[in-house]
Amino acid sequence: MSNLTDLTVAEIRDGFRAGDFSAREVAEGFNANVAAAKALNAFIVETPDKALEAADAADKAKAAGETLGALAGVPIGMKDLFCTQGTQTTAASHMLEGFVPTYESTVSGKLWAAGAGMLGKLNLDQFAMGSSNETSYYGNVISPWRRNDGGNAALAPGGSSGGSSSAIAARLCPAATGTDTGGSIRQPAAFTGISGIKPTYGRCSRWGIVAFASSLDQAGPMARTVRDNAILLETMAGFDPKDSTSLDLAVPQWEAGLSSDLRGKTVGIPNEYRPDGLNEEISAMWDRGIAWLKDAGAKVVDVSLPHTKYALPAYYIIAPAEASSNLARYDGVRYGQRDLPDGAGLQDMYAATRAAGFGPEVKRRIMIGTYVLSAGFYDAYYTQAQKVRALIARDFDLAFEQCDLLLTPTAPSASFALGEKQADPLAMYLNDVFTVPASLAGLPAMAVPGGLDSQGLPIGLQIIGKALDEQTVLNAGLAIEERAGFTARADKWW
Amino acid sequence: MSIDLQTVKKIASLSRISVTDAEAEAMVPELNNILGWVEQLGEVDVTGVEPMTAVIPNHQRLRQDVVTDGNVRDKVLANAPQAEHGFFAVPKVIE
Numbered sequence: 001m002s003n004l005t006d007l008t009v010a011e012i013r014d015g016f017r018a019g020d021f022s023a024r025e026v027a028e029g030f031n032a033n034v035a036a037a038k039a040l041n042a043f044i045v046e047t048p049d050k051a052l053e054a055a056d057a058a059d060k061a062k063a064a065g066e067t068l069g070a071l072a073g074v075p076i077g078m079k080d081l082f083c084t085q086g087t088q089t090t091a092a093s094h095m096l097e098g099f100v101p102t103y104e105s106t107v108s109g110k111l112w113a114a115g116a117g118m119l120g121k122l123n124l125d126q127f128a129m130g131s132s133n134e135t136s137y138y139g140n141v142i143s144p145w146r147r148n149d150g151g152n153a154a155l156a157p158g159g160s161s162g163g164s165s166s167a168i169a170a171r172l173c174p175a176a177t178g179t180d181t182g183g184s185i186r187q188p189a190a191f192t193g194i195s196g197i198k199p200t201y202g203r204c205s206r207w208g209i210v211a212f213a214s215s216l217d218q219a220g221p222m223a224r225t226v227r228d229n230a231i232l233l234e235t236m237a238g239f240d241p242k243d244s245t246s247l248d249l250a251v252p253q254w255e256a257g258l259s260s261d262l263r264g265k266t267v268g269i270p271n272e273y274r275p276d277g278l279n280e281e282i283s284a285m286w287d288r289g290i291a292w293l294k295d296a297g298a299k300v301v302d303v304s305l306p307h308t309k310y311a312l313p314a315y316y317i318i319a320p321a322e323a324s325s326n327l328a329r330y331d332g333v334r335y336g337q338r339d340l341p342d343g344a345g346l347q348d349m350y351a352a353t354r355a356a357g358f359g360p361e362v363k364r365r366i367m368i369g370t371y372v373l374s375a376g377f378y379d380a381y382y383t384q385a386q387k388v389r390a391l392i393a394r395d396f397d398l399a400f401e402q403c404d405l406l407l408t409p410t411a412p413s414a415s416f417a418l419g420e421k422q423a424d425p426l427a428m429y430l431n432d433v434f435t436v437p438a439s440l441a442g443l444p445a446m447a448v449p450g451g452l453d454s455q456g457l458p459i460g461l462q463i464i465g466k467a468l469d470e471q472t473v474l475n476a477g478l479a480i481e482e483r484a485g486f487t488a489r490a491d492k493w494w
Numbered sequence: 495m496s497i498d499l500q501t502v503k504k505i506a507s508l509s510r511i512s513v514t515d516a517e518a519e520a521m522v523p524e525l526n527n528i529l530g531w532v533e534q535l536g537e538v539d540v541t542g543v544e545p546m547t548a549v550i551p552n553h554q555r556l557r558q559d560v561v562t563d564g565n566v567r568d569k570v571l572a573n574a575p576q577a578e579h580g581f582f583a584v585p586k587v588i589e
Contacts, residue, residue, distance in 0.1 A: 103569075310538055316528065316532055333575070334573070347510070349585055350510040364521070381535075387540035387545045393546060441549060
């Protein structure tokens, strides 16, 4: 039998049901890969016993002829932003070190209820703020990929879901959860040659996910194939009365609806995503993607999203503003760290706790958010940004009068070396230039791998769909996946 | 508009984050760089545009006015840095 850890979610699910292997064999295989990959630093906490427990339950249910959950026998990684009952949840911060939730997030709870097992809690950028996984209190995550120049520079797995992307690319788990605020599922997927989808805002409950920017945060799956993403998203999505922005809509059967036949669909190509100086290999990959979608039967038209260049600055007002409010809860009183200098009063304790508990990028964003929301500046910054956000959403509405989906690059470059952009926050923010606009408009968007660049590193394509039309996004992703034939994987060095 | 050392210290204080003088000085150019960059939003004509409040139209629901949880005091306190007699404990705030 081939290596079980090379199988996709669909293959594990189906092979387990067919009796080709036991769930325990699968869990043991992934547990071993996780244990042997410390060099990637993809996990903050490993939970091999949880994976085995779920596997044994699946094997027992199968032997007893009971109805099996949609993900019975499938072990997955859980981004350490999802609260997991009884298992430390840190958001990769010192602030929450030792925090053991007494409740389970809605999304993770749905996955366990469907039979999935937890391999561990995946590393990420601290409070999901970052694009390279260099802001984690628990150290950088390393991408399994290396440049083909013979060097061994440690490369960024993308962020913030960098533990998820690195672990999937390295076969430490067949799939993982991610969260996406401005590109945190799609950019790491692109950097590591895997797929990931951010569904429409409101599809997945945010309850129990450590909050960053509530009007943007959205959970989604990451995996190696489009089908696997459809399978996971079906389990993760759904109405939750505990999240007031959760959409009270039935969850479509995305997997059953998969079709790479795009006849009758029109793909829009937004010119604004091809700025002067766009990396030539990224640009060439985009052209190949356009040809693939035409080959799948789609019609291609040029569209304009005129406010695209303002999306990133609007995001860097709105997201920090919401973060400054959300992260006010870390006060050293109810949970997490407390730093109480000798003789300190309550106010001093707050300030000392937050100085010790937050990393530099988190402090930077809280302070920017505090500033743009402060008296006298609120209208100039925050209100203006929310107006620009409305214009960005209107751009998409107008474009979707002419087309059914949009095709763009996912990130402006392939992965870069750790440390390369850390010195300049602005250069780091520019990584999200192609992913942020869909986040601001709440639209479903997916990254799929297209191929390798001349350095031997994966580069990806992004599909953006109409609100609630994840099916068309997944279908276009499948059409690209079938034509790109992306089978490259990182040579094992870890 | 650009911000100075005093403003950075004020923002840090409003954010309840203690900063040393050296940290505050390092933040002055960093924050100015970011704020200078976001100020390009000022050039967008937003005449007649309402600020966005919800990305996906969704009406607020009403639920039954019944108690749905509670009686979980020990769970609520389980992660507190300091809990005493069933309460969160903080440094003395009244002399």
